[in-house]
Amino acid sequence: EIVLTQSPATLSLSPGERATLSCRASQSVSSYLAWYQQKPGQAPRLLIYDASNRATGIPARFSGSGTGTDFTLTISSLEPEDFVVYYCQQRSNWPLTFGGGTKVEIK
Amino acid sequence: EVQLLESGGGLVQPGGSLRLSCAASGFTFTTSVMSWVRQAPGKGLEWVSVLSGSGGSTNYADSVKGRFTISRDNSKNTLNLQMNSLRAEDTAVYYCAKASGTYDWHFDYWGQGTLVTVSS
Numbered sequence: 001e002i003v004l005t006q007s008p009a010t011l012s013l014s015p016g017e018r019a020t021l022s023c024r025a026s027q028s029v030s031s032y033l034a035w036y037q038q039k040p041g042q043a044p045r046l047l048i049y050d051a052s053n054r055a056t057g058i059p060a061r062f063s064g065s066g067t068g069t070d071f072t073l074t075i076s077s078l079e080p081e082d083f084v085v086y087y088c089q090q091r092s093n094w095p096l097t098f099g100g101g102t103k104v105e106i107k
Numbered sequence: 108e109v110q111l112l113e114s115g116g117g118l119v120q121p122g123g124s125l126r127l128s129c130a131a132s133g134f135t136f137t138t139s140v141m142s143w144v145r146q147a148p149g150k151g152l153e154w155v156s157v158l159s160g161s162g163g164s165t166n167y168a169d170s171v172k173g174r175f176t177i178s179r180d181n182s183k184n185t186l187n188l189q190m191n192s193l194r195a196e197d198t199a200v201y202y203c204a205k206a207s208g209t210y211d212w213h214f215d216y217w218g219q220g221t222l223v224t225v226s227s
Binding site: 001034036038042043044045046049050055056087089091094095096097098099100101 | 142144151152153154157166167168169202207211212213214215217218219220
């Protein structure tokens with residue numbers, strides 16, 4: 001099973017700042033990595049797929065990069081609604097796995 | 108508009124059974140790969156199972172293999188999850204999710220979830 005480790009667990013930033021979230025895989029997942037955003041009480045929303053492709057309707061301030069084992073989700077300038085939880089997910093191998101999540105909180 | 112609406116959650120005793128359903132609309136259900144993902148209270152996401160559009164190919168997380176069965180009724184645009192021998196650790200919100208493509212197993216649409224509580 002591929003283990004995805006997200007860091008940091010919590011990221012404390014202010015609105016307007018840049019957020020950099022990390023997802024590290026225990027073995028290569030090529031570019032088969034997605035990022036999701038989850039607001040409290042809501043279902044996850046797909047942000048990025050295949051490492052760097054923005055999903056439909058996702059603002060340009062969200063971007064993804066990486067390949068192999070190291071991936072990054074960047075939020076260029078945090079909006080108030082961005083202070084929630086983010087998960088990565090790999091689809092390279094079965095079973096599909098998710099990272100443990102990063103919570104972005106207001107500093 | 109894509110809609111996924113789960114139902115069937117509730118309180119069940121350990122060792123009991125429950126059947127979840129997900130009613131789909133707004134897309135071509137018959138060719139879409141569908142999945143169940145769960146989230147224990149206050150915890151992260153855990154993939155549970157996936158089913159091909161035809162229903163002929165399935166995969167399960169080890170934690171549910173042999174106890175859960177995923178199925179679909181393409182005539183009714185419905186995805187199901189039969190859960191047997193339930194354990195306390197199966198307590199979670201269960202989400203129905205649509206995969207982006209036949210081999211693109213990331214999820215572009217999600218339902219709002221149904222809560223399953225396993226407790227005596």
